[in-house]
Amino acid sequence: MKHTYTSAIQFNNICFEIDRVPILNNISGSFYEEQITTLVGPSGAGKTTLLKMCNGLISPTSGEVFIESISIDSIAPTTLRKNIGIVLQNAPIIHGTVFENIALPFSLQEKKLTEKEAILFLEAVGLDHTFLYRRASDLSGGQKQKISIARSLVNKPKVLLLDEITSALDPASVSEIEQLILKINQEFQVTIVWITHNIEQAKRIGDFTWILMEGRLLESGESSILSTSTNEQIQLFAKGVHSK
Amino acid sequence: MTYTSLSLTLIFVLIPIILSRTLKLGLEKDTTIATIRSIIQLLAVGYVLKFVFDAHSFIYMIVMILLMILTATLNARKKGKAIKGITWKIATTLIIIEVVTQGILLGFKIVPATAQYIIPISGMLIGNSMVLSILFLNRFTAEIESGRDQIELILSLGGTPKQAVHHQLKTAIRASMIPTIESQKTIGLVQLPGMMSGQIIGGADPVQAVQFQLLIIFALLTTAALSSVFIGFLSYPTLFNERMQLIEISKT
Ligand SMILES: Nc1ncnc2c1ncn2[C@@H]1O[C@H](COP(=O)(O)OP(=O)(O)OP(=O)(O)O)[C@@H](O)[C@H]1O
Ligand SMILES: [Mg+2]
Numbered sequence: 001m002k003h004t005y006t007s008a009i010q011f012n013n014i015c016f017e018i019d020r021v022p023i024l025n026n027i028s029g030s031f032y033e034e035q036i037t038t039l040v041g042p043s044g045a046g047k048t049t050l051l052k053m054c055n056g057l058i059s060p061t062s063g064e065v066f067i068e069s070i071s072i073d074s075i076a077p078t079t080l081r082k083n084i085g086i087v088l089q090n091a092p093i094i095h096g097t098v099f100e101n102i103a104l105p106f107s108l109q110e111k112k113l114t115e116k117e118a119i120l121f122l123e124a125v126g127l128d129h130t131f132l133y134r135r136a137s138d139l140s141g142g143q144k145q146k147i148s149i150a151r152s153l154v155n156k157p158k159v160l161l162l163d164e165i166t167s168a169l170d171p172a173s174v175s176e177i178e179q180l181i182l183k184i185n186q187e188f189q190v191t192i193v194w195i196t197h198n199i200e201q202a203k204r205i206g207d208f209t210w211i212l213m214e215g216r217l218l219e220s221g222e223s224s225i226l227s228t229s230t231n232e233q234i235q236l237f238a239k240g241v242h243s244k
Numbered sequence: 245m246t247y248t249s250l251s252l253t254l255i256f257v258l259i260p261i262i263l264s265r266t267l268k269l270g271l272e273k274d275t276t277i278a279t280i281r282s283i284i285q286l287l288a289v290g291y292v293l294k295f296v297f298d299a300h301s302f303i304y305m306i307v308m309i310l311l312m313i314l315t316a317t318l319n320a321r322k323k324g325k326a327i328k329g330i331t332w333k334i335a336t337t338l339i340i341i342e343v344v345t346q347g348i349l350l351g352f353k354i355v356p357a358t359a360q361y362i363i364p365i366s367g368m369l370i371g372n373s374m375v376l377s378i379l380f381l382n383r384f385t386a387e388i389e390s391g392r393d394q395i396e397l398i399l400s401l402g403g404t405p406k407q408a409v410h411h412q413l414k415t416a417i418r419a420s421m422i423p424t425i426e427s428q429k430t431i432g433l434v435q436l437p438g439m440m441s442g443q444i445i446g447g448a449d450p451v452q453a454v455q456f457q458l459l460i461i462f463a464l465l466t467t468a469a470l471s472s473v474f475i476g477f478l479s480y481p482t483l484f485n486e487r488m489q490l491i492e493i494s495k496t
Binding site: 018052055056057058059073077078079081082085086088090092093094095104105108109151152155 | 393394396397398399400401402403404407411487488489492
């Protein structure tokens with residue numbers, strides 16, 4: 001079966017620098033609509049930077065980002081960010097209860113999330129109603145990650161960007177979250193971009209994979225490249241060996 | 245007071261200098277500079293005030309108030325270097341405070357419209373506003389630095405810059421106002437406020453001195469609230485660019 005894929009997010013020669021230090025180097029490519037793309041690469045490769053760019057939290061120093069063929073700069077930041085959800089790497093939370101955290105995307109728009117709806121989001125990530133009125137700052141790292149995921153679903157984004165969302169979870173929770181994301185992808189046709197350090201996870205859930213190293217896109221393609229690539233750096237990385 | 249007795253008060257300067265010397269606190273130089281500055285500045289102010297009062301000129305009075313605002317601005321802006329255009333933001337705030345407070349005091353004829361009243365009251369209010377601004381800016385920049393993750397989170401969910409810094413703004417406004425409010429709770433119980441003491445020593449009726457002091461502390465509440473709120477609302481937009489991204493604040 002031969003597919004033609006449409007770009008949900010497209011990069012044209014993206015470069016990003018901070019204080020003249022290059023962080024991303026000439027990145028071009030697309031995250032395809034309704035597909036799961038995983039982003040892998042060593043620490044400091046620029047994965048988070050690339051993801052934040054899709055949500056408009058940072059802008060490239062040069063090059064262009066397109067969202068469904070529309071230049072990202074012509075979309076109002078608030079609209080863009082409601083449509084392109086992101087679960088940030090360190091699972092930040094706001095002061096207050098779990099409920100306030102989950103309802104945050106709505107309260108920012110002066111909309112009300114009911115308790116009932118909040119509980120549904122909680123249950124989706126494997127937490128029950130008893131968490132609703134707990135202080136979010138008291139939760140464990142893994143619980144905060146789950147809250148972050150639940151919160152990102154409230155805006156019902158068309159694209160969901162996930163930054164290492166299972167790094168603090170136990171194996172059962174990891175598989176639960178993977179199932180949830182797969183379901184969101186399949187039932188609601190949400191495009192997923194998922195940063196992970198876990199090569200097995202990348203192979204397991206990704207339709208496509210991008211391999212980033214030192215700010216460059218080393219290779220991209222179907223997830224099988226993680227096993228089949230002839231690039232020595234990728235082979236070493238996939239085996240968990242540092243190439244330097 | 246005679247100049248001989250005034251000179252004798254320098255004993256109070258010698259004590260800390262000797263202590264600093266013996267305990268190696270390294271504060272001799274600063275103490276000396278502070279002493280010399282206060283002598284020169286206060287004497288100058290004394291003569292300028294005498295001149296302004298005698299001249300009965302509205303223009304001189306305005307010039308004097310503008311000078312106070314200028315000095316206060318230059319002092320406070322050091323704490324807000326990370327915020328673009330902080331100088332004119334502080335200046336605007338101080339001018340608004342001066343206009344509002346004097347507008348109320350003179351508009352309702354609470355005090356007579358003479359330099360004798362306007363200048364010292366302006367001085368106290370502007371000075372307090374300067375301290376408030378410094379407190380606010382210190383706290384606000386620290387809150388922004390430590391709250392980057394939360395600010396970014398709110399932005400990432402489609403929140404506006406104002407929503408993103410709301411918590412930090414509120415915390416900094418509250419924190420800068422609290423000392424003013426707290427100090428008024430115990431006012432007069434331990435130390436008599438400076439202005440009141442001065443008036444009493446100068447021979448004024450204590451009850452009248454108290455009335456003026458009350459006027460000042462109530463006005464200080466307004467200046468405290470206005471300074472932090474104005475500077476806060478003028479400053480936070482400069483922390484973001486037109487794409488609603490949080491700009492890195494350079495540390496000074
Ligand atoms: N605000 C910043 N100031 C300075 N350098 C930064 C900043 N943000 C990112 N960097 C640098 O950019 C590079 C890429 O960072 P990024 O967070 O994108 O890496 P990553 O691939 O997500 O790494 P990890 O897997 O550890 O999360 C790193 O070298 C990092 O130090
Ligand atoms: Mg990262």
